[in-house]
Amino acid sequence: MAAKQKFLIGVALGGWWLLWASVQFFVMLNYGLAMRESAIDSIATAIVLALAGYVMVTMVKYYRLSPKNILYVIGASLALAALCGGTLHELMKHLADDENYLKSLNIILPLRLVLIWLTVLTGALQGWLWFHVKEQRQQELHTKEAEQLLREAELASLRQQLQPHFLFNSLNSISSLTMVQPELARKMIEQLSDFLRGTVKKDGNQLVTLQDELHHLGLYLDIEKVRFGHRLITLINAEANTGLMKLPSLLLQPLVENAIKFGLYDTIGEVTIRIEAKSDNGMLLIQITNPFDPATASPKSGTGFGLQSVRRRLALLFYRHDLLSINKNENIFTTTIKIPQGEDRTP
Amino acid sequence: MKVIIIDDEPLARGIVKEYLKSYSQVQIMAECGDGFDGVKAIAQHQPDLIFLDIQMPKINGFEMLELIDNPPTVIFTTAFDEYAMKAFEAHAIDYLLKPFGKERFDKAMSKRLWQKNDIPSALIDDVSSPESSNRVVVKKGQNIVVLPVQRIFYIEAFDDYVKIHTAEGFYLKKKTMSYFEKTLDPSQFVRVHRSFLLNLQELTRIEPMEKDNHVVLLKNGMRIPLSQSGYAKLKGVLGI
Numbered sequence: 296m297a298a299k300q301k302f303l304i305g306v307a308l309g310g311w312w313l314l315w316a317s318v319q320f321f322v323m324l325n326y327g328l329a330m331r332e333s334a335i336d337s338i339a340t341a342i343v344l345a346l347a348g349y350v351m352v353t354m355v356k357y358y359r360l361s362p363k364n365i366l367y368v369i370g371a372s373l374a375l376a377a378l379c380g381g382t383l384h385e386l387m388k389h390l391a392d393d394e395n396y397l398k399s400l401n402i403i404l405p406l407r408l409v410l411i412w413l414t415v416l417t418g419a420l421q422g423w424l425w426f427h428v429k430e431q432r433q434q435e436l437h438t439k440e441a442e443q444l445l446r447e448a449e450l451a452s453l454r455q456q457l458q459p460h461f462l463f464n465s466l467n468s469i470s471s472l473t474m475v476q477p478e479l480a481r482k483m484i485e486q487l488s489d490f491l492r493g494t495v496k497k498d499g500n501q502l503v504t505l506q507d508e509l510h511h512l513g514l515y516l517d518i519e520k521v522r523f524g525h526r527l528i529t530l531i532n533a534e535a536n537t538g539l540m541k542l543p544s545l546l547l548q549p550l551v552e553n554a555i556k557f558g559l560y561d562t563i564g565e566v567t568i569r570i571e572a573k574s575d576n577g578m579l580l581i582q583i584t585n586p587f588d589p590a591t592a593s594p595k596s597g598t599g600f601g602l603q604s605v606r607r608r609l610a611l612l613f614y615r616h617d618l619l620s621i622n623k624n625e626n627i628f629t630t631t632i633k634i635p636q637g638e639d640r641t642p
Numbered sequence: 643m644k645v646i647i648i649d650d651e652p653l654a655r656g657i658v659k660e661y662l663k664s665y666s667q668v669q670i671m672a673e674c675g676d677g678f679d680g681v682k683a684i685a686q687h688q689p690d691l692i693f694l695d696i697q698m699p700k701i702n703g704f705e706m707l708e709l710i711d712n713p714p715t716v717i718f719t720t721a722f723d724e725y726a727m728k729a730f731e732a733h734a735i736d737y738l739l740k741p742f743g744k745e746r747f748d749k750a751m752s753k754r755l756w757q758k759n760d761i762p763s764a765l766i767d768d769v770s771s772p773e774s775s776n777r778v779v780v781k782k783g784q785n786i787v788v789l790p791v792q793r794i795f796y797i798e799a800f801d802d803y804v805k806i807h808t809a810e811g812f813y814l815k816k817k818t819m820s821y822f823e824k825t826l827d828p829s830q831f832v833r834v835h836r837s838f839l840l841n842l843q844e845l846t847r848i849e850p851m852e853k854d855n856h857v858v859l860l861k862n863g864m865r866i867p868l869s870q871s872g873y874a875k876l877k878g879v880l881g882i
Contacts, residue, residue, distance in 0.1 A: 460697070463721035464651065467740035471657035524652045526675075559650070560699050563676055588700075590788075 308345070316341040329393035336387055340411075343379045347415050350375060352422035360423055368419050376412035383407065445611050458552070468522050483521055490514040494545065502541040505533060505572055505579065512547050512570075519555060526565055527555065533572040540572075540579040542634045543612055546605060550583050550630055553601035557628060558585035579634040587628045602630065609634075644687055646672045648680040648706070649695035649719060654740065658693050658719065661747045675699075677706035678786055689714050691754055696720045700788060705779040708815070709786060717750050775825055780806060780813035787813065791830070795844045796866060797822050799837035809862075832879050834858060834872035842879065 316337040323333035354371060358364040384404055391397055465487055472480035493511045509531065516529050551568065558566040569584045602621065609618040613635055622629045645668050647655045655673050662668050672683040676699045684692065694716050696703040703720075707713050718737040736750045778789045795807040799819050805812040823833050834840045840858060847859040848868070856868040858876075868876065 460721050463740050464654070467657065467721065467742075468651065468653040470741040470743075471653040471660070474660050475656060522651050522653065526650075560697065563678065563699050590790075 312341040312345050315344065326399075328396050328399065332387070332391045332393045332396040335390055336383075339383055339386060340407075343383055344411065344414055347375050347379050347411070348418035351415050351419040352425075355419050355422040356426055360427065369416070372412060372415045372419060376408055376415050379415070380404070380408040380411050383411075441611060444607065461552075464522055465518050472521075479521070483518065486514050486517050490518065501544050503544040504538065505540050505542060506538040508542055508544065508547055509533060509570075509572075511545070512551060515548050515551070523559060526559065528565060528567045529570065530567060531570045533570075534574060536574050537572045537579060540574065540634070540636055542579055542581075543608060546608065546632070547581065547583075549601035549605055550632070554583050554585035554628070554630065557587055561587045575633070577636055579636060581632050581634070583630045585628050586626050587623075589623070589626055605632070643668050643691060644671050644689040645669065645691045645693070646674065646680070646683050646687060646689040646714075647693045648674040648677070648683075648698070648703070649693070650675050650698045651695075654695065654719065655693075657741075658747075661744055665751065677701040677703070677709075680706050681709050681786060684710055684714065691715045691717065693717050693719050701779050701786070708779060708817075709781050715754055717754060775827060778806065778815070780815050782813060789813070791826060791841075792843070794831075794841050795860060795862065795864075796841055797831075797839040798866075829879065832872070832876055834876055835867050835869045838866050838872075840866065840876075848873075848876070 319337040319340060320333050323336065324330065351368075351372060355368060358367060384400065384407065387400060388397070391400070465483070469480050469483050469487070472483060490511070493514065513531075520527050520529070547570070551570065554568050555566075558568060566586060569582070571582045573580050602619070606616075606619045609632065610616050615635075618633050618635075620631050622631070643665075645662065647658050647670065649655045649658075652675075659670060659673070662670060671687040671689055672679075674680045674683050678700065680692075680694070683689075692714050694703045694706070696718060697720070698706075701709075703718065707716065716736075719740060719742070720737065721740045736753055738746060738750055776791055778791065778794070780787050780789055789806070789808065793808050795809070797819065798805045798807065798812075800814070803814045803816050804819060804822065806815060819833070819837070819839060822831070822839055826839070830842055831839050832842060844860045844862070845858055846861050849857050849859055849865075851857055854870065856873050857865045858868055859865055
């Protein structure tokens with residue numbers, strides 16, 4: 296397809312310059328100039344113009360349309376036109392024998408220069424238009440791709456929330472509680488319902504306040520605590536000024552789930568998950584830490600699906616790749632996310 | 643009948659305990675929250691039946707069973723594990739999907755009460771949990787060691803066992819060479835000989851021997867033999 300297009304463009308350009316040469320030739324004949332000189336002049340002009348046009352198009356490829364660059368391009372086109380006009384003028388002086396033609400050569404010169412300049416400038420304009428359209432098309436493709444990725448991420452995060460493992464184990468805990476502590480069973484059903492409702496109704500692109508997000512996270516943690524009993528300890532510490540800061544909804548839960556899984560399945564005994572939020576240079580900074588065992592943790596751990604999907608969502612929403620970082624320090628694994636606030640956020 | 647319940651969630655153990663109340667012949671010997679406790683409790687009480695969860699801290703249910711010489715009858719209890727499901731289907735071992743009701747539980751129990759089975763090692767051999775590709779659980783005396791695969795130099799056949807060679811010496815494990823060949827990452831572990839499975843990270847040089855034979859020189863200075871087909875395979879993986 297691309298090769299065929301290139302070929303067609305070549306044919307069109309060739310045809311154009313052939314047309315140019317023919318028209319010029321007949322116009323010159325019409326003015327009573329000699330056939331030989333008219334032919335040489337037309338062909339030489341067409342070739343020189345084609346080359347000049349190529350130079351201009353190549354130039355505008357690297358100079359984006361801007362007031363400063365327009366001046367550059369006009370300057371370049373003037374210089375190029377003078378060079379081409381001069382070359383053609385000198386060339387014809389040497390090649391032509393016809394008296395009549397040689398006499399008119401000097402009269403034609405200004406006209407020749409102006410014509411060449413306008414043609415070269417038209418070439419530059421066309422080049423700009425061409426690259427602009429091309430760029431726009433690429434941008435469109437890029438936007439479409441980004442949208443697609445976003446949708447996938449949304450789906451992935453949704454799947455993450457509704458992990459069947461979590462759901463079935465929670466139901467099993469409820470089933471157990473119905474026999475020994477029916478009151479607690481009912482409470483857990485409420486918590487699970489609230490959590491699921493929050494997950495289903497939220498739009499992944501929406502920004503929510505940290506306090507709302509922490510409330511949703513709390514529902515999740517309460518359920519996990521019923522499941523794992525005294526093994527799971529969570530400490531949440533959000534600085535007072537962070538409550539109304541914004542972050543994409545449903546962002547924390549997959550990270551905390553990751554930390555819990557990592558912590559609970561990699562160590563034995565009590566596991567403390569810490570969640571800390573503070574304001575840092577106008578950004579919301581959240582740190583989640585969990586213990587792990589460096590001796591047995593495989594190097595792949597911590598690049599789990601939860602982290603991946605959060606990293607992707609942050610990149611899609613803020614066009615930045617440095618917002619999620621992880622750090623392993625002895626037996627503590629830390630996930631840090633930074634959320635730009637206000638105008639920092641690219642729409 | 644002596645029973646042990648192994649599950650990391652207390653409420654999940656509670657439901658089994660509750661259901662077992664209607665079985666007067668059952669005596670619950672222990673409740674364990676992880677595989678390490680499980681191994682100890684099984685050695686101590688020699689139970690007739692265990693209820694075993696799969697996803698547990700440090701080592702999973704399958705890995706725990708591998709550490710026991712004469713495993714008792716097992717009823718697996720698990721939420722949702724695709725790989726486990728497959729293994730169960732293939733081997734028709736009893737399993738309970740959480741959450742399960744009393745009826746389903748009684749059905750499993752009646753099967754177990756009628757027939758005594760040994761956990762076929764074939765089951766365990768065929769189950770490759772996601773974990774088994776990046777770690778191996780071994781026993782050294784009374785200690786249980788979770789060995790990340792990167793620390794394995796090579797694995798050597800040894801009668802019914804394999805010797806897993808590491809910097810700290812070797813560990814014995816009752817498994818077949820083909821089990822490890824199947825579960826370990828084939829781009830990292832290559833069966834260079836009928837009796838040797840080599841970790842490519844440890845390879846420094848291939849040396850020719852008499853005739854067409856070759857040996858592999860390891861980083862620690864050890865040499866292990868290369869069979870003809872092993873040599874071909876090694877060349878294929880290394881791209882030479």
